[in-house]
Amino acid sequence: MPELPEVETIRRTLEPLLTGKRIQSFELLWARTLAFPALTDARHSMIGTTIAGVRRRGKLVVLELDSGDLITIHLRMTGELLYRDAGILPRATEREPYLRAIFGLSPCAELLFYDTRKFGRISLYTRETSASLDTTLGIEPLDAGFTTAALAIILRRERRLKSLLLDQQLIAGLGNIYVDEALFAARLHPLRPANTLGESEVAELRTAIVDVLSTAIAGHGTTLRDYRSGLGEPGTNQHRLHVYGKPAGSPCSRCGAPLARISVDQRSTTFCPECQPTVAHMLNR
DNA sequence: ACACTGCCCTGCGAGC
DNA sequence: TGCTCGCAGGGCAGTG
Numbered sequence: 001m002p003e004l005p006e007v008e009t010i011r012r013t014l015e016p017l018l019t020g021k022r023i024q025s026f027e028l029l030w031a032r033t034l035a036f037p038a039l040t041d042a043r044h045s046m047i048g049t050t051i052a053g054v055r056r057r058g059k060l061v062v063l064e065l066d067s068g069d070l071i072t073i074h075l076r077m078t079g080e081l082l083y084r085d086a087g088i089l090p091r092a093t094e095r096e097p098y099l100r101a102i103f104g105l106s107p108c109a110e111l112l113f114y115d116t117r118k119f120g121r122i123s124l125y126t127r128e129t130s131a132s133l134d135t136t137l138g139i140e141p142l143d144a145g146f147t148t149a150a151l152a153i154i155l156r157r158e159r160r161l162k163s164l165l166l167d168q169q170l171i172a173g174l175g176n177i178y179v180d181e182a183l184f185a186a187r188l189h190p191l192r193p194a195n196t197l198g199e200s201e202v203a204e205l206r207t208a209i210v211d212v213l214s215t216a217i218a219g220h221g222t223t224l225r226d227y228r229s230g231l232g233e234p235g236t237n238q239h240r241l242h243v244y245g246k247p248a249g250s251p252c253s254r255c256g257a258p259l260a261r262i263s264v265d266q267r268s269t270t271f272c273p274e275c276q277p278t279v280a281h282m283l284n285r
Numbered sequence: 286a287c288a289c290t291g292c293c294c295t296g297c298g299a300g301c
Numbered sequence: 302t303g304c305t306c307g308c309a310g311g312g313c314a315g316t317g
Contacts, residue, residue, distance in 0.1 A: 119294065
């Protein structure tokens with residue numbers, strides 16, 4: 001499932017291809033893929049505008065239009081955003097089964113949105129409504145502002161660490177894969193109340209988050225099943241995962257102890273009980 | 286403030 | 302082989 005590194009990889013591949021292209025059509029093949037506004041309004045706003053840039057905010061791909069409007073695309077679990085040069089490849093008229101939306105671009109190109117599970121969402125924000133993005137999305141973990149002090153403020157609440165790190169309103173872009181990996185790297189138990197972390201633990205967690213995300217971006221993202229870059233290439237970071245997706249009982253890559261698997265916020269969570277002890281565990285030693 | 290449930294969806298692997 | 306079932310999960314609404 002695409003998280004920050006996958007979305008960033010897609011952004012990087014799409015930016016040079018989309019910038020300067022004019023949107024000349026928007027075709028919707030699954031109605032709910034467009035979250036808002038209504039299709040006719042969305043078409044009216046985007047058709048005829050030019051893509052001025054491709055940004056990322058959290059897990060959102062953001063197409064900046066020269067009108068000042070923004071098209072945001074959330075891939076959720078199985079969304080794929082593929083660029084196709086219609087001059088080279090045949091047009092997507094054959095209604096492939098998982099194709100949900102088509103941006104027709106001039107000259108001679110298409111941006112295709114595929115999504116098997118139909119959870120992905122495309123939205124259009126105006127200059128006025130785009131401010132709400134920053135109230136629903138928290139700090140960017142790869143921005144300079146994501147300091148140990150900034151993270152310490154976020155952690156200043158009695159909430160389970162993993163649940164907090166997954167909260168997009170606090171930190172934007174982390175999902176199940178990279179939260180598990182970052183907690184493993186920082187040797188922190190996913191159920192630790194966030195406000196029990198010491199100063200050095202906060203610093204280690206910040207470093208772990210930045211390292212895990214940066215490494216994944218360098219590897220062009222994690223491809224477990226569906227994820228592909230904007231040009232259809234899989235990533236390589238799946239080979240660097242230490243805990244995510246590993247079955248319970250499989251050996252920890254660091255200490256050899258059997259990994260544990262629990263559920264946190266309805267999400268499977270894998271960690272090493274030896275490397276990532278609870279506070280109670282540490283006191284009992 | 287926090288945790289939990291159910292919903293949206295489909296493909297896949299396990300079990301029978 | 303062919304079926305059913307549980308699981309995967311990001312975000313959100315609703316409940317406790």
